[in-house]
Amino acid sequence: MSEAAEASVPVLAGQLAAVGQRCYARGWALGTSGNFSAVISRCPFRLAISASGREKRCLHADDILTVDAFGAPVGTHRAVPSAETLLHVTIAQVRRASAILHTHSVWGTILSDVHAHGRGLNVSGYEMLKGLRGVTSHQHSEWIPILENDQDMPRLAQRVSDLLQAHEGVHGLLLRRHGLYTWGDTLEEAERHVEILEFLFETLCRSVVCGTTAGAEV
Numbered sequence: 001m002s003e004a005a006e007a008s009v010p011v012l013a014g015q016l017a018a019v020g021q022r023c024y025a026r027g028w029a030l031g032t033s034g035n036f037s038a039v040i041s042r043c044p045f046r047l048a049i050s051a052s053g054r055e056k057r058c059l060h061a062d063d064i065l066t067v068d069a070f071g072a073p074v075g076t077h078r079a080v081p082s083a084e085t086l087l088h089v090t091i092a093q094v095r096r097a098s099a100i101l102h103t104h105s106v107w108g109t110i111l112s113d114v115h116a117h118g119r120g121l122n123v124s125g126y127e128m129l130k131g132l133r134g135v136t137s138h139q140h141s142e143w144i145p146i147l148e149n150d151q152d153m154p155r156l157a158q159r160v161s162d163l164l165q166a167h168e169g170v171h172g173l174l175l176r177r178h179g180l181y182t183w184g185d186t187l188e189e190a191e192r193h194v195e196i197l198e199f200l201f202e203t204l205c206r207s208v209v210c211g212t213t214a215g216a217e218v
């Protein structure tokens with residue numbers, strides 16, 4: 001999405017709802033878990049984001065509302081924005097991402113715990129890595145940082161901001177025993193990153209079960 005051309009809110013809302021339903025269908029956003037956002041405009045900063053507590057199985061365009069640079073609702077929508085709105089705002093601003101997607105998969109949850117002691121995991125040797133923006137070889141080594149989960153969102157948002165500034169090349173991050181955040185220059189790119197990273201998480205975990213050599217030690 002070009003920053004010069006502001007996005008249509010109804011169109012973005014419909015697209016975000018569709019992404020949410022697809023993530024639910026893949027088992028990456030069961031129940032009310034996960035949240036999805038896209039930048040409407042940069043000046044003033046406006047973000048379309050899924051409302052808190054909505055079941056992703058039936059996420060609808062009406063479940064998407066607008067927030068400002070502080071995560072506060074804008075307009076007359078009666079819903080409450082996702083509790084993790086500040087994390088979306090932070091990623092949109094620090095990384096200049098146009099779309100931010102957050103999933104709660106089984107595999108990502110397991111890996112975020114197993115690798116918490118190392119504050120992240122390296123993934124390399126997989127062809128699917130080439131689905132990440134700018135990656136051209138399976139030999140690429142992708143660092144996926146892990147942050148401790150926290151219910152204090154301003155504090156967690158600051159830690160996310162610090163991490164993104166320290167690791168400029170990352171395509172996503174994991175919150176421990178919680179889930180994945182990834183992003184993109186477009187909503188399509190962000191959804192592709194979810195698909196790639198969730199594929200890699202599942203492959204790493206299943207490789208251990210199958211007793212094969214994995215691209216990261218689990």
Ligand SMILES: [Zn+2]
Pocket residue numbers: 033034035084102104178179
């Ligand atoms: Zn979450």
